[in-house]
Amino acid sequence: MTSPFMGELLGTMFLIILGDGVVANVLLGKSKGNGGGWIVITTGWAFAVMVGVFVSQAFGSGPAHINPAVTIGFAVAGSFPWADVPGYIAAQIIGAFLGAVIVFLTYFKHWEETPDPGLKLAVYSTGPAVRNVVWNNITEIIGTMVLVLGVAAIFSAGGGTGGSPAAGLGPFLVAGLVWGIGLSLGGPTGYAINPARDLGPRIAHQILPIPGKGDSDWGYGWIPVVGPIVGGILAGLLIMASGI
Numbered sequence: 001m002t003s004p005f006m007g008e009l010l011g012t013m014f015l016i017i018l019g020d021g022v023v024a025n026v027l028l029g030k031s032k033g034n035g036g037g038w039i040v041i042t043t044g045w046a047f048a049v050m051v052g053v054f055v056s057q058a059f060g061s062g063p064a065h066i067n068p069a070v071t072i073g074f075a076v077a078g079s080f081p082w083a084d085v086p087g088y089i090a091a092q093i094i095g096a097f098l099g100a101v102i103v104f105l106t107y108f109k110h111w112e113e114t115p116d117p118g119l120k121l122a123v124y125s126t127g128p129a130v131r132n133v134v135w136n137n138i139t140e141i142i143g144t145m146v147l148v149l150g151v152a153a154i155f156s157a158g159g160g161t162g163g164s165p166a167a168g169l170g171p172f173l174v175a176g177l178v179w180g181i182g183l184s185l186g187g188p189t190g191y192a193i194n195p196a197r198d199l200g201p202r203i204a205h206q207i208l209p210i211p212g213k214g215d216s217d218w219g220y221g222w223i224p225v226v227g228p229i230v231g232g233i234l235a236g237l238l239i240m241a242s243g244i
């Protein structure tokens with residue numbers, strides 16, 4: 001059965017399966033992708049976004065936000081109903097949590113092969129290269145503004161809907177946008193740019209029986225939630241003011 005709720009849940013779940021999955025492949029011990037590096041991670045996340053959007057649309061979510069910051073940003077801009085925001089966000093967080101559980105099962109034998117608890121947390125959640133509350137938030141705000149404004153531009157009348165190439169290529173173009181954000185802006189904080197992407201898996205990290213996992217760093221965990229929401233709101237205000 002398809003519905004916007006199911007589309008957002010499954011789309012976000014696939015986003016995390018492939019997104020957290022590529023991080024696990026690169027970071028966890030004795031994985032065949034171990035040591036693949038930042039290019040592999042950012043590329044994997046771009047493909048994760050592409051597949052997540054396609055799955056979300058196929059299962060009933062036309063907008064295929066798979067990101068609370070996008071949902072809130074477009075609600076602020078006036079192009080998405082506020083009444084639908086809570087349901088979309090709930091579906092996104094649940095989907096992200098379920099995706100993280102699936103990654104845990106997929107790499108089940110590799111957690112115990114990874115002695116560093118920080119790497120285990122990094123599979124699931126973002127963290128700063130240099131910890132600073134103000135500047136970490138600013139980085140997430142900027143990255144999320146680039147995301148939401150970029151998505152709005154891709155699907156604007158000028159960027160092309162209504163039969164133009166952007167209408168059919170939207171998921172690919174958004175994946176390219178996320179790839180670019182990761183390559184250019186991801187260094188300081190790991191570019192969460194999506195509250196569900198960080199919160200759902202961080203909750204999973206907290207409760208799953210991951211061997212030697214350490215704590216879930218909730219002292220930082222609010223930044224990948226608040227920063228992207230602020231960025232989405234600011235982007236929504238700019239979209240509303242510009243009329244794109």
